[in-house]
Amino acid sequence: MAQKNLQDSSPSHCPEAAQTLMALMHAQGEVARLTEREQLFNTLLASVNAVLWAFDWETRRVLYVSPAYERIFGRSADLLLADCNQWRDSIHPDDLDYAERSLAEVLDKGAVEDREYRIIAADGQVRWLSDKCFINRQAEPGQPVIIVGFAEDITHKKQMETELHRLATTDALTQSSNRHHFFECAHREFAHARQQGEPLSFLMLDIDDFKTINDTYGHQEGDNVLQRIAESGRAALRRRDLFGRIGGEEFAAVFPGCTPQMALQVAERLHRQIQQLSFNHEGRTFGITVSQGLTSLSASDENVEDLFSRADAAMYQAKREGKNRIVTA
Structure with missing residues (x-):
């Protein structure tokens, strides 16, 4: 009698249990696929020699920064996420006013794609950035103003331009x-x-x-x-x-x-x-x-x-x- 009850409760004789098992297996598959996609996405971001970033204009908080930040700036991404002034303090003093003014222009223009300024990395090296930024136009009215950007290290390009100018003049x-x-x-x-x-x-x-x-x-x-x-x-x-x-x-x-x-x-x-x-x-x-x-x-x-x-x-x-x-x- 006990053996009969056990057989009756197996997944093949209990549709609800079978459906739950199938749902769990499907969920596990989705989690695996999402994890795989996230790993692929992170791998791609880690290989890009440019900093992807997102900034909340109203709270003055960096919401996201890609792994290239630590390579180019030589500074901790966690410290930047805690204090946006970490980025500001890295900008070359001669370029700071321009960098701040050009960032603010994105509020009126929607996009600023010709920003170039220097930073001083943690190791003391001066590097040139081409920092394009865009405002999030998909935000609903009343939602936070999010600025996203793409800061590319163009130091080598600038050095080549300087050398070509020197040779020409x-x-x-x-x-x-x-x-x-x-x-x-x-x-x-x-x-x-x-x-x-x-x-x-x-x-x-x-x-x-x-x-x-x-x-x-x-x-x-x-x-x-x-x-x-x-x-x-x-x-x-x-x-x-x-x-x-x-x-x-x-x-x-x-x-x-x-x-x-x-x-x-x-x-x-x-x-x-x-x-x-x-x-x-x-x-x-x-x-x-x-x-x-x-x-x-x-x-x-x-x-x-x-x-x-x-x-x-x-x-x-x-x-x-x-x-x-x-x-x-």
């Missing part, structure tokens, strides 16, 4: 501005001086007897002379001044906001530094001299070429008068 031998870049900047300074009514001076410099240096000591020593001239220019000129190599042995400088008297003082300081240079080639010591032409902005000047032409003529006058001097025009 710098004289390879002397590391000073090349001719194209020098005159591009000179045109801007001329326009600024005209607009603001500020003084501006232009200097031309040519190494005396440079061909003799090359013929006597060789072109490698001549290259060394050019490099030392460029170093002297960077040392003698003011921070805002422009200095560049515009020809074989010709250099030029622009002195923004510099009166003729001040410009002459800078030119004389450069002249003294160059006169103190000493070179040694196979036991033979020699020095160099330069001829300089200096001029300043006048009311009749229409463009920077007028200054260049006048300074160039003054420089050749210095050559004719015996070299190793400064002639003003």
Whole structure:
């Protein structure tokens, strides 16, 4: 009798139990599939070299941050979730105001896709981020304003851009501005001086007897002379001044906001530094001299070429008068 009751209560003889068992098995399968999907999702997020984030604008709380945050920022994601200022405090001080203003713009624009700013990682390295952000438009009225974003590490790209710009604007031998870049900047300074009514001076410099240096000591020593001239220019000129190599042995400088008297003082300081240079080639010591032409902005000047032409003529006058001097025009 007891055996009969046991058989009657088995799943095959109890539809309710069979259905419950089937539901449990189905639920377990769903949980397994969800777990598998979650693991796959987490694996994908961990492999992306960009930070996905979600931010509650009203409570100022970070709701989510992907694993790349810890790799790029070198900081704890748990600390960020507890205090959003962890991200803010990582932003380079020079970029902080822009980063905060551009984030706030998403409230009006709905999306801001051109944000680029620097962060200082925990190891002290400066990294560039391209941080695109969007407002959650699917939220119901009265629901929290959620901003989601995608912050990509573009440090390598920025480094490449910087290097390409350096190659395009710098004289390879002397590391000073090349001719194209020098005159591009000179045109801007001329326009600024005209607009603001500020003084501006232009200097031309040519190494005396440079061909003799090359013929006597060789072109490698001549290259060394050019490099030392460029170093002297960077040392003698003011921070805002422009200095560049515009020809074989010709250099030029622009002195923004510099009166003729001040410009002459800078030119004389450069002249003294160059006169103190000493070179040694196979036991033979020699020095160099330069001829300089200096001029300043006048009311009749229409463009920077007028200054260049006048300074160039003054420089050749210095050559004719015996070299190793400064002639003003």
